[in-house]
Amino acid sequence: MFNAIQHYRLVQRNRNRAGLGSWHFEWIYKFFLHTGTSRRKYLVEVRQYDEHLYTVDFYAKVHNVNRYRLRTHQHAAGKLGATVLAIIARTIQQDPQACFGFIAAAMLTETTDENTRRFQLYTRMLELKINPARYKVEAFAENSTIFVLPHGLVSQPDALQNTITRYDQIFREVF
Amino acid sequence: MTKYSAKSSKKADPRQQAREERKARNRAIAPERIAKVHIMADGRKLLELKPVQIPGYTYAF
Numbered sequence: 001m002f003n004a005i006q007h008y009r010l011v012q013r014n015r016n017r018a019g020l021g022s023w024h025f026e027w028i029y030k031f032f033l034h035t036g037t038s039r040r041k042y043l044v045e046v047r048q049y050d051e052h053l054y055t056v057d058f059y060a061k062v063h064n065v066n067r068y069r070l071r072t073h074q075h076a077a078g079k080l081g082a083t084v085l086a087i088i089a090r091t092i093q094q095d096p097q098a099c100f101g102f103i104a105a106a107m108l109t110e111t112t113d114e115n116t117r118r119f120q121l122y123t124r125m126l127e128l129k130i131n132p133a134r135y136k137v138e139a140f141a142e143n144s145t146i147f148v149l150p151h152g153l154v155s156q157p158d159a160l161q162n163t164i165t166r167y168d169q170i171f172r173e174v175f
Numbered sequence: 176m177t178k179y180s181a182k183s184s185k186k187a188d189p190r191q192q193a194r195e196e197r198k199a200r201n202r203a204i205a206p207e208r209i210a211k212v213h214i215m216a217d218g219r220k221l222l223e224l225k226p227v228q229i230p231g232y233t234y235a236f
Contacts, residue, residue: 003233085235092236115202123204123224131234132226138213139222141204154223161216 002129004079005086006031008044021173023047023055029087035074042080044087049170052097053163057174058084068105081125088148100148101167119144145171 008031104119
């Protein structure tokens with residue numbers, strides 16, 4: 001599973017000219033998922049922060065404030081996950097020291113952000129697909145955040161603490 | 176007291192309770208998947224997960 005990479009395309013790279021948020025660059029990718037009669041456009045936004053920190057957001061393009069929480073009912077998590085992982089792999093090729101942080105949004109039916117269903121899926125997906133010789137998956141079930149960190153960082157408690165604190169600030173900016 | 180109010184004071188349905196417990200158990204991260212628990216400065220628990228080792232599996236990165 002998570003091997004069916006869809007054709008994706010880099011749409012644009014933005015520099016943070018407006019100064020909203022502390023990110024420096026943003027890469028926006030797009031791809032389409034076809035299942036049966038449906039065809040949906042998905043957007044993946046990769047943002048770069050200080051000290052090789054990255055966040056990855058993805059959603060189906062829809063005019064709705066809950067775009068991260070909606071279900072598309074395409075039942076194509078394998079293709080979606082594979083494509084997002086391929087985009088992350090491309091980012092790592094450009095920056096081998098990259099760390100990644102994700103928030104697994106709650107479904108509309110879920111009342112808390114604790115241990116959401118997306119969190120369970122994404123942690124399992126990352127555990128499966130990340131080379132354990134290079135990266136480690138770390139997770140907070142309390143607020144459904146997941147981190148992919150290089151081994152060197154995990155072995156230093158102070159650096160790990162700093163990275164998590166920095167990601168907390170980043171997530172507070174965005175959500 | 177009507178029979179309706181007597182009905183409402185009954186104990187919770189044991190099957191429903193069992194269902195909730197099963198759901199909570201399934202949702203929790205299984206202890207055998209956790210390699211290490213880091214306690215952060217604010218008391219939160221950061222779970223370091225064990226990699227899943229599948230021979231011949233292709234990693235994304």
